[in-house]
Amino acid sequence: MSAVVHRVEVLRGVSPSRLSKRLTGALVAAVWRRAKIVVIELGTSDRLAVQPRFTGALLVNAPPGDQYAALAFSLTDGRTLTYRDVRRLGTVALLRPGAWAALEAGLGPEPLDPALDGSRFSRLLAASRRPIKVRLMDQRALAGIGNIYATEALWRAGIDPSRAAASVSTTEAVTLLRALREILSASIAARGTTFRDYRDAYGGRGGYAAHLQAYGRAGEPCARCGHPLAGTSAIDGRMTAFCAWCQR
Numbered sequence: 001m002s003a004v005v006h007r008v009e010v011l012r013g014v015s016p017s018r019l020s021k022r023l024t025g026a027l028v029a030a031v032w033r034r035a036k037i038v039v040i041e042l043g044t045s046d047r048l049a050v051q052p053r054f055t056g057a058l059l060v061n062a063p064p065g066d067q068y069a070a071l072a073f074s075l076t077d078g079r080t081l082t083y084r085d086v087r088r089l090g091t092v093a094l095l096r097p098g099a100w101a102a103l104e105a106g107l108g109p110e111p112l113d114p115a116l117d118g119s120r121f122s123r124l125l126a127a128s129r130r131p132i133k134v135r136l137m138d139q140r141a142l143a144g145i146g147n148i149y150a151t152e153a154l155w156r157a158g159i160d161p162s163r164a165a166a167s168v169s170t171t172e173a174v175t176l177l178r179a180l181r182e183i184l185s186a187s188i189a190a191r192g193t194t195f196r197d198y199r200d201a202y203g204g205r206g207g208y209a210a211h212l213q214a215y216g217r218a219g220e221p222c223a224r225c226g227h228p229l230a231g232t233s234a235i236d237g238r239m240t241a242f243c244a245w246c247q248r
């Protein structure tokens with residue numbers, strides 16, 4: 001593959017010339033995800049680690065001439081892979097295996113990993129006095145959960161998002177882990193949650209926004225008990241919708 005850099009500010013730890021040198025002739029061996037990072041593993045064992053954050057997207061065969069294209073990769077099979085980012089808050093790093101391992105060592109388990117059982121999940125909640133919503137989104141404790149899925153899982157599990165993580169009982173933790181998994185699996189099946197910017201690799205919108213019960217619904221009736229959902233930004237500075245009646 002080869003790369004053209006349009007927006008150097010998305011690169012981390014690599015210059016455009018070094019990136020192009022290390023990519024030339026390299027083949028993509030595998031593409032996978034860990035936490036909120038898309039990892040493009042090359043035959044050279046280098047890893048391109050893409051963190052799209054709020055408005056980034058990796059697109060296959062995107063139309064040319066896009067003013068938001070930050071990086072464009074030409075693949076040897078003739079396709080293009082574009083990293084597009086409207087606000088350019090996302091990042092692309094080129095890492096050797098050791099640097100990737102160091103980064104990964106700081107990440108918590110994946111919520112969908114079967115090795116994460118209820119008791120391990122309960123222990124990682126018990127280690128923090130911070131609000132349960134903040135703990136769920138702490139990538140060092142549990143990887144991959146952001147504002148939308150934390151808000152949804154806590155609503156589904158009937159847990160008040162402002163409660164101390166350590167106050168969540170083992171039974172509640174098991175319910176919460178099940179809620180997280182159901183929501184993530186349903187969202188993956190719907191190809192994600194698009195409000196405005198999120199796109200899949202082929203430019204399509206994710207359909208899970210229509211299934212959200214709490215996120216973005218402050219003021220609307222709770223689907224479980226009918227009382228209006230509350231909204232607060234006091235927990236983590238971001239808007240959290242919850243039901244003060246049936247989330248305890």
Ligand SMILES: [Zn+2]
Nearest residue numbers: 222225243246
């Ligand atoms: Zn309710």
